[in-house]
Structures are given as C-alpha cells and as structure tokens.
Amino acid sequence: MGRLAQHMALVLALLCAAPLAAQSTAGSAAAPERGSVVSPVLTIDSERVFQQSDFGKRVAAEEREKLSALESENREIEAQLETEERALTEKRAQMTPEAFRVLADAFDAKVQETRTAQDAKFRELSAQFDVERGKFQQAAAPVFEQLMREWRCRDP
Template sequence: MRRFARVFLTLLATALAGSFVVAQEQPAPTPAPAQRSAVQTPILTIDTERLFSQSAFGLRVAREIEERGAALSAENRSIEAELGAEEQELTEKRSAMEPGAFRVLADAFDQKVQDTRRAQEAKGRELSQLLEKEQIAFLNTAAPILESLMRDSGAGVILERRSVFLSANAIDITDAAIARINTALGDGAN
C-alpha cells in the first residue's frame, strides 16, 4: 500500500500542477465563507489507504478482488486434486512399465505441473495488477474532487498523513474526501 500512497501523491501533484500554474497567472477568486469548510489552513492531510479502502469505490473493488481470489483458490484446489490423482495413477503404472517409457510419462507430467503452476501464478499476478489498475483509476478520478476540497478549505497542499510527524486531527480531510468521492463516484461500477 505504500506504493499506492506514492502513486497517489504523484498523480495528485501532477493534477494540481496545472491548477497552480493557472493560479499564478491570474488570482483565484476567494470562495465565499459558506463555501469553505470549518478549518482554514494551508496544509491538509489525508490517509490515502483509508481513502481508497473505505470509499464505496474501494469497497466494491475489494469485494470483486475477494470474489475473484476465492474463485482462483477453488480452481487451484481443483487442479491440485486432478494433478494428485494423475500422479497417483502414474505411480501405479510405474511397476508395469519400462523405465524409459515411464520416464517419458513422468517428464511430461512434470512439465504439465510446471506449466499449470506458471499459469495459475500468472492469474494471481493479474489479480494484483487489477487491484493496482483500479487504485490508479480511483486516484485519477478522485484528484479533481480532492483539489476542490483543498480549494474549499483554503489550503495549498494535501500531504499523506503517514508522512506527517505530528498534526492536529482537524486538518485530516480523509472522512470529508470519502464522503465527497462517494457522492461523486458511488462505487465506480460501470
């Protein structure tokens, strides 16, 4: 998840860079007090892991990943049982076969096991990559919402909460960000 935080900060910084260039060219209008949040501070903090994991979007992704992971585990158990039965059958044939012929079957079985293992590991990696892809999509979509929250708070920067040594809880916008993102994105399902 630390990588998620780094990716988040990079994407947010990229998204916000354009805003600051525009802001330098022409002064931004000061929002009316009713548009601002209660805290007026130049620095805000956010817990990006919690932002994703507790948002409707992140909860949907977690459910989907869990379902796919459970299906992959069930598939792995089924394959393991099939390979175990095939190995037992091969072992039983061993005494009735010529050593050379048995070696050919045993090598073919070993190759099948290795190929199957690689295929199943690739499926596991795809699942991890799906999570990463969804996190990046979430951050790309959430960046303008977070930028708006930052502007409404009169802040100039949002820092990762775990990177801050000490801060007042009042500058943490994670809950407010989750609420705004849930309102704007829902669970992000198409």
C-alpha cells in the same frame, strides 16, 4: 461533479473534520476558535478514503470473490494432479525406467505449465485491482486538490 467525486468529497470532509476537532481542543488552556487550523499540515489518507468509499468496497468485494474462485480452481487442479501422480506412480512398477521417465517428464511439464498459468491468472487479478485503484485515484485527484487549495486558503 460526478457521483464518485461528490461521494469522495463527503468522505473527505468527514475524515478531515474529526482530526481537526481533536487538534482544536487537545492540550490547550484556551481553546482556539471553532474551525481554526492548529497545524499548517493537511494529511489525506487516500488509501483510507478508497477503502471506505462505496467504490473501494465494491472493488475489494469483487477482488475477494475472484480470488476465492481462483483458489477453488487451484484446489481442484491440485486434486486432479495428485490423482494423476498417484496413477503414474502405480504404473511405474510395470514400466521400463525409460518409458516411465518419458511419462514423468511429461507430467512435470504439465505441472509447471499449470503453475505458470495459475500464477498468470493471479497477476491478472492483481493488475485489475490496481487499474480500479488507479481509476479511483484519477477521479479523486481533483477533489483532493480542491480540498488542499481550500485548506491552504484558510486563515491560521
């Protein structure tokens, strides 16, 4: 079993133990034996397991770092475009409407291309995060399956 799977098994055991302990003592006059299952339903919050795992924390930290860098880049680009727009506006009085229209259309096209490129970068970051989450889920699936099999085999 790999380190990720071992870590996930430990996290799952800890996450599942707390609800079981709460179920076994809640509202019953005679408490069931330790380890007995009160409910035949096992719920695994795979998102919570992902978020609380070292792998999930690392992926989330990397995503925050990359998003922060992209946001910083967006602010720089926005400042550059605002400066360029002001310069274009100042030139307007000295130009014919036709000449200004050519420059204004070129500027608008540049803004649209930049926006499209930055949106693509954001989508790529989201896709990378989804790939990492998929890797975790793929590694977790056998652990979840084994946990569910063990849970199902317990005597009620």
